[in-house]
Each structure stands twice: as C-alpha cells, then as structure tokens.
Amino acid sequence: MFAYHLRLGLKSLRRNPVLTALMIGAIGLGIGVCMTTLNVYKLISGNPIAHRNDVLFAVQLDSWDIQRAWNQDDPESLPLELTYRDAQQAVLQSDIPDRRVIMRKAAFVLASNDEKSEVKPEIVIGRLTLGDFFAMFDVPFEYGGAWDKEADSTSEPVVVLSKKSNDTLFGGENSVGRSVRLDDIEYKVVGVMADWQPVPLFYDLNNGSINEIEQVFAPFSRGELLEKSSAGNTNCWKPEEINSLTEFLNSECVWIQAWVELATPAKEQEYKTFLDAYVAEQKKLGRFARPLKTKLSNPDGWLVINEVVQNDNRVLLGISFMFLAVCLLNTVGLLLAKFSGAAAVISLRRALGASRMEIFRQHLMEVSIVGIVGGVLGLGLGYLGLLGARQLDEGYERLAQMEWTVGLMALGIALVSGVLAGLYPTWRITRLQPAPYLKTQ
Amino acid sequence: MLEMQHISKVYRTELIETHALRDFSLRVDEGEFVAVTGPSGSGKTTFLNIAGLLENFDTGTYKLDGQSVNELSDNDRSRIRNQKIGFIFQSFNLIPDLDLFDNVDVPLRYRGFSATERRRRITQSLELVGLASRMKHIPAQLSGGQQQRVAIARALAGEPRFLLADEPTGNLDSLMARQVLDLLEEINRGGTTIVMVTHDAELARRAHRNVQVMDGKVTDLHTYEPRAHAESAERASA
Numbered sequence: 062m063f064a065y066h067l068r069l070g071l072k073s074l075r076r077n078p079v080l081t082a083l084m085i086g087a088i089g090l091g092i093g094v095c096m097t098t099l100n101v102y103k104l105i106s107g108n109p110i111a112h113r114n115d116v117l118f119a120v121q122l123d124s125w126d127i128q129r130a131w132n133q134d135d136p137e138s139l140p141l142e143l144t145y146r147d148a149q150q151a152v153l154q155s156d157i158p159d160r161r162v163i164m165r166k167a168a169f170v171l172a173s174n175d176e177k178s179e180v181k182p183e184i185v186i187g188r189l190t191l192g193d194f195f196a197m198f199d200v201p202f203e204y205g206g207a208w209d210k211e212a213d214s215t216s217e218p219v220v221v222l223s224k225k226s227n228d229t230l231f232g233g234e235n236s237v238g239r240s241v242r243l244d245d246i247e248y249k250v251v252g253v254m255a256d257w258q259p260v261p262l263f264y265d266l267n268n269g270s271i272n273e274i275e276q277v278f279a280p281f282s283r284g285e286l287l288e289k290s291s292a293g294n295t296n297c298w299k300p301e302e303i304n305s306l307t308e309f310l311n312s313e314c315v316w317i318q319a320w321v322e323l324a325t326p327a328k329e330q331e332y333k334t335f336l337d338a339y340v341a342e343q344k345k346l347g348r349f350a351r352p353l354k355t356k357l358s359n360p361d362g363w364l365v366i367n368e369v370v371q372n373d374n375r376v377l378l379g380i381s382f383m384f385l386a387v388c389l390l391n392t393v394g395l396l397l398a399k400f401s402g403a404a405a406v407i408s409l410r411r412a413l414g415a416s417r418m419e420i421f422r423q424h425l426m427e428v429s430i431v432g433i434v435g436g437v438l439g440l441g442l443g444y445l446g447l448l449g450a451r452q453l454d455e456g457y458e459r460l461a462q463m464e465w466t467v468g469l470m471a472l473g474i475a476l477v478s479g480v481l482a483g484l485y486p487t488w489r490i491t492r493l494q495p496a497p498y499l500k501t502q
Numbered sequence: 503m504l505e506m507q508h509i510s511k512v513y514r515t516e517l518i519e520t521h522a523l524r525d526f527s528l529r530v531d532e533g534e535f536v537a538v539t540g541p542s543g544s545g546k547t548t549f550l551n552i553a554g555l556l557e558n559f560d561t562g563t564y565k566l567d568g569q570s571v572n573e574l575s576d577n578d579r580s581r582i583r584n585q586k587i588g589f590i591f592q593s594f595n596l597i598p599d600l601d602l603f604d605n606v607d608v609p610l611r612y613r614g615f616s617a618t619e620r621r622r623r624i625t626q627s628l629e630l631v632g633l634a635s636r637m638k639h640i641p642a643q644l645s646g647g648q649q650q651r652v653a654i655a656r657a658l659a660g661e662p663r664f665l666l667a668d669e670p671t672g673n674l675d676s677l678m679a680r681q682v683l684d685l686l687e688e689i690n691r692g693g694t695t696i697v698m699v700t701h702d703a704e705l706a707r708r709a710h711r712n713v714q715v716m717d718g719k720v721t722d723l724h725t726y727e728p729r730a731h732a733e734s735a736e737r738a739s740a
Contacts, residue, residue, distance in 0.1 A: 062611070065611055072599060072600075076599060405595075406597055409595050409597065409608075410608060410612075411556075411580070412554065412556055412583060412589050412595075413583070413584065413589070413608050413609040413612065413656070414580050414581070414583045414584020414585070414609050414612040414613065414660075415580060415584075415612050416576070416577050416580040416581070416612070417576055417577075417580075418577075419580075419612060494556075494557065495556050496551040496556040496557045499551075499556070499589075499591055499595060499668075
C-alpha cells in the first residue's frame with residue numbers, strides 16, 4: 062500500500078497545484094529561515110577544540126580596578142586578557158603547565174623576499190605567539206611545522222604562514238626554508254599551515270570571535286625586540302602615563318591572551334594554587350586590589366564566558382522557530398481546506414472499505430510529501446539566506462557555511478513539521494461520516 | 503441475509519430533531535431483489551446507509567448475514583463493507599482523476615488482493631459491463647450510463663453478496679436506465695442480493711419485492727414476481 066498511497070498522494074497534490082505550492086512554500090519558507098539561523102547558531106556555538114576540552118585552559122587573573130568589576134553587571138567577572146607582566150610571570154615562568162602560550166595580535170607589512178616577485182606588499186594581521194601554540198591548538202600543517210623553544214627565547218626571525226599567505230606569496234608551493242619579509246625584515250619560513258579556520262576563533266575571542274585567522278605567526282618575543290604595538294584590543298583601568306613600550310609593558314593594561322595545557326586534574330589544581338599564590342604575592346606589592354580571584358577555563362567554559370552565543374542569537378533562533386510554527390499553522394489551515402474539499406472522495410473510499418487507518422496513512426503520505434518537498438525548498442532558501450548573510454559582513458563569510466548536518470536536520474524538521482501540520486487535518490478527515498457526502502457528490 | 507428490527511434513527515441539531523426512521527423493520531433474504539420506494543424524505547436513503555454500515559442507528563437491532571452489527575467496531579464495519587457489500591450511487595461516485603481500471607481497483611486495494619488477482623477481477627468486471635476496452639479512460643470521457651456501469655463493475659469486482667443501490671438510474675435517461683436495470687437483474691440472477699432504493703414505481707416493479715417507506719416506516723410490501731426465495735422474503739413487517 063506504500064506505493065499506492067505515494068501515487069495517490071502525488072496525484073492529489075497535482076490536482077490542486079496552487080494550494081500545493083502554497084503549502085510547500087509555507088513549510089519551505091519556515092524551514093529556510095530556521096535553517097539559516099540554526100546554521101549560523103550551530104557554527105557560533107560550536108567548539109572547534111572540544112576534543113582538548115579537558116587539558117586546555119584559558120588563564121584569567123583579576124587585576125582590575127578595586128572600584129568596579131571587569132564587567133559591571135557581573136561582580137564575579139575577571140578581565141579576559143592579562144597584563145604583559147602577569148603573562149610573563151604567571152604563565153611563561155611557571156614550570157607546571159605541560160605547554161603554555163602567551164600571545165597577541167600585531168600588524169605587519171608582508172612582502173616577498175624575491176625581488177622578481179610580482180606580489181605586492183600588503184598589510185596583514187599577524188600573531189606573535191609561542192611555538193607551543195600549534196601543538197596546543199592542533200593546528201594542521203601543509204609543510205614544515207612550528208618553531209622550536211630556542212626560537213622563542215632568542216626571538217629568532219622565523220615565521221609560520223597561513224595557507225592563504227603561502228598561496229599568495231608562493232603559489233601554494235612548499236616554502237619551508239625560503240623567506241619572506243615582515244616590515245622589511247627577512248623571516249625564514251618554518252611552516253605552512255593547512256587550511257585551518259576555527260569558528261569561533263576560540264583562542265582569541267576578545268578580538269572577534271568570527272574573524273579570519275592571522276596570516277603570519279612569529280615568536281612572541283619579536284614584539285618586544287621590534288617594539289611592535291598591539292593590533293588587538295587593549296583595556297586599561299588605571300590612569301597611568303605611558304610614553305614608551307616599556308611603560309606600556311609595565312602598565313596595568315590587559316591585552317595578552319594566555320592559555321596553558323595541563324594534562325591532569327592534579328596539574329590543574331597545582332597550577333591554580335600557583336596562580337593564587339602569585340596573586341597573593343602581587344597583592345603584597347600593592348597590585349591586585351580586588352579580592353583574590355583567578356580562573357582557569359576550558360574551551361567550553363571560555364566560549365560561555367566570552368558570550369560567543371549571545372542572547373540575541375538565542376532570541377533570533379527562538380523567533381525563527383516561532384516563524385516556522387506560524388508557517389505550519391498556515392499549512393494546517395491549507396490542509397484543512399484541501400482535505401475538506403476531498404471529503405466526497407474520502408467518504409467514497411470509506412464506503413468501499415477503507416478503514417480509518419488506511420485513510421490516515423494515505424493522507425499522512427501526502428503531508429509527508431509536502432514536508433519533504435518543503436524541506437528541499439527550505440534547504441534552497443536557507444542556502445540563499447546564507448549567501449545573503451555573507452554579504453552583511455566579512456566575518457560572516459566564514460560563518461555562513463552550509464553544514465550538511467544542518468541540512469539533514471532541516472529535512473528531518475521539514476518531514477516532522479509536515480507530518481505535525483498534517484496530523485490534525487488527517488485525523489479530522491478520518492472522523493468524517495461518509496454518508497452525507499456520498500449523496501451529494 | 504439482512505434483518506432489521508425496530509430500527510430508529512433521529513438526526514438532531516440544536517433546534518430540531520428529525521426522525522428519519524421509526525420502528526423500522528425489514529428482512530431481506532439471500533438472492534432477493536428488493537426495491538425500496540417512497541417520497542423524498544421518507545427515510546429510504548437513511549435505511550440504505552444503515553444497511554450499508556455507513557451510519558449508526560439509535561435503537562433496534564440489525565443483523566447482516568446472521569451477525570449483529572450493533573457492537574461492531576469501525577474497522578469491522580469497514581471490513582464487512584469491503585468484503586460483503588457493493589454500493590451503487592445515483593451520482594456514480596467515480597473518482598474523477600482515476601481511470602476506470604483504478605476506479606474499480608479501489609475496493610480491491612483495501613481487500614489486500616495481489617496485483618494479479620486485482621487485475622483479473624478488474625478486467626472481468628469491466629468485461630461484464632462491456633467497458634473492458636476503455637479501462638484507461640477517465641470517467642469524464644464516458645456517458646452517464648457508462649459511468650454507472652463502471653460503478654457497477656466496481657461494486658461487483660469484490661464479488662459481494664449484497665448490493666445496495668441508491669437511485670441507480672436517477673441520473674440516466676430511460677434507455678440507459680433500462681440497460682442498467684437489465685444489468686442489475688442479470689447480477690441478481692447470478693445470486694447477488696440487491697436492495698435498490700428508487701422513487702420510480704415503474705422501475706421498482708422490476709424487482710421481486712417492493713417495500714414502500716413513508717415517514718421512516720415500512721408501510722406496504724408487494725411481491726411482483728413470486729419466486730422460491732420470495733417465500734421467506736414475505737416476513738418483513740412494518
């Protein structure tokens with residue numbers, strides 16, 4: 062009977078193409094809107110480093126103003142970044158973490174080191190970081206790899222290129238061992254990343270959670286050596302006179318991102334104790350006026366603290382599902398009208414021996430077809446929605462990607478929606494008393 | 503075959519109650535061809551709907567093939583309609599966008615026959631009504647008389663023991679009406695019990711027995727053509 066019901070369903074839908082198009086359109090529109098927001102929501106709310114959740118921790122210390130918390134709406138909040146001093150002393154100089162990274166953004170003029178090259182120099186955003194960055198965050202390499210610890214300590218002019226930079230400068234060839242120029246200084250290429258774009262950009266959420274990854278990565282200490290200013294957010298609370306890089310490095314401004322890798326809970330506890338002791342020590346020196354507060358957050362927690370998924374996103378998702386509900390209600394109305402129009406034929410089938418269940422199955426097949434076709438239309442509309450979203454902002458280009466899981470989910474939701482929308486009209490039609498319609502057909 | 507005792511049926515709205523059948527009793531024996539006549543609103547169609555298990559009644563008893571239908575579930579009623587009863591309606595009630603083959607196929611689908619068996623029965627019944635060559639036509643391509651013959655083929659395809667016809671010639675001209683009546687008589691001669699509702703006394707005379715219904719009650723019985731089976735049919739009471 063499946064094939065029979067399928068044939069009847071298709072025939073019935075062809076019988077009234079306008080009504081069918083309206084129903085499919087209503088479900089498709091609802092699904093399309095839902096899928097667009099769900100897709101963006103899923104990408105925003107995903108944790109691209111979830112598999113390292115139990116060993117990676119962002120470091121926070123409450124070095125903020127005694128008069129007010131970091132976030133005035135949340136007295137328990139801590140600054141999202143560290144001061145340069147704290148990054149050096151509490152993170153870099155501790156032996157407890159298995160790996161550690163302190164880092165910041167900086168702008169460079171990136172140029173080819175080949176005089177014959179036709180590639181024009183361009184200003185790019187780079188990241189000054191430690192060699193551990195790549196292993197900690199599972200960065201995939203196309204060629205070569207990270208620089209070693211010696212390069213960190215000696216401020217060696219080495220660089221890891223993003224795939225995009227390598228494609229631009231070297232046409233995607235293996236450039237390891239060759240060199241590029243950053244701010245007119247020659248840097249040796251030690252590694253080229255494979256295609257890597259975590260969304261959200263978990264390791265530096267304070268500077269744009271949907272930003273593109275940096276184009277060049279160089280040792281953190283190069284920043285001091287070259288007196289590179291920050292290209293990321295800097296937050297200060299203390300009125301301080303800052304006239305030089307040294308004064309800035311010794312200020313209470315927070316601008317350094319810090320992460321540690323702690324392989325065991327025991328190590329996590331040990332490092333937390335170390336941080337508390339460090340803050341207590343700093344208090345004696347007149348810093349850290351607020352109550353002692355330190356925090357280690359795994360990537361999941363870090364995404365929450367940074368409010369990557371904002372309430373607006375949740376509200377938007379809720380609204381889009383409400384919109385789907387409105388579309389479904391419209392579909393219910395249309396199905397009621399359609400099935401009422403078919404009362405005579407349904408009555409006839411009942412008279413000829415169809416049970417209520419047979420009628421129910423037949424019409425459920427019909428609404429399932431509407432749901433599935435609506436889902437496919439919704440996928441198309443959702444894709445158009447994502448294309449539209451990409452035009453809104455450069456960052457949305459990476460965000461607005463079609464996820465196959467969301468696509469499958471959309472089809473599932475569409476099928477369930479179609480069936481849900483059809484349940485009441487279908488149930489109602491099975492309750493028809495056939496006799497009155499047989500006489501009047 | 504069919505035995506109704508003291509059946510009553512009332513249609514209620516917020517304002518009025520309409521007594522469609524009152525203390526209605528009738529017995530139809532196997533192989534009979536019974537015509538039920540009466541003016542409009544007399545309860546003929548209500549009787550037919552109840553007889554065909556399309557409608558419930560309020561009081562009384564109804565036995566079909568010796569089985570009381572009072573306690574039957576909706577599923578059981580559907581099954582009995584499908585297996586034992588064939589319907590012929592005044593307005594043919596063919597499904598307009600299905601061809602003749604698929605129209606006749608409808609009751610067979612619910613019977614669960616194999617495709618081969620269904621094809622055999624459809625072909626056979628369309629041959630019986632002389633329309634086998636047009637099985638891929640849709641109803642709109644046929645005359646009224648031909649459409650009614652398709653409806654008869656559909657009713658017969660399941661080989662029912664009991665045929666209920668509601669004004670089967672009501673929408674046909676006299677020539678076509680006669681042809682349809684001839685066909686019904688032929689079917690009856692094959693052993694199928696037929697109950698036909700009609701307001702046409704002339705047509706009713708071609709049945710073995712004529713039951714007159716007035717105000718929801720059987721008011722008169724007349725046997726036109728005594729036959730062996732008619733002996734038992736005379737026991738109907740008003």
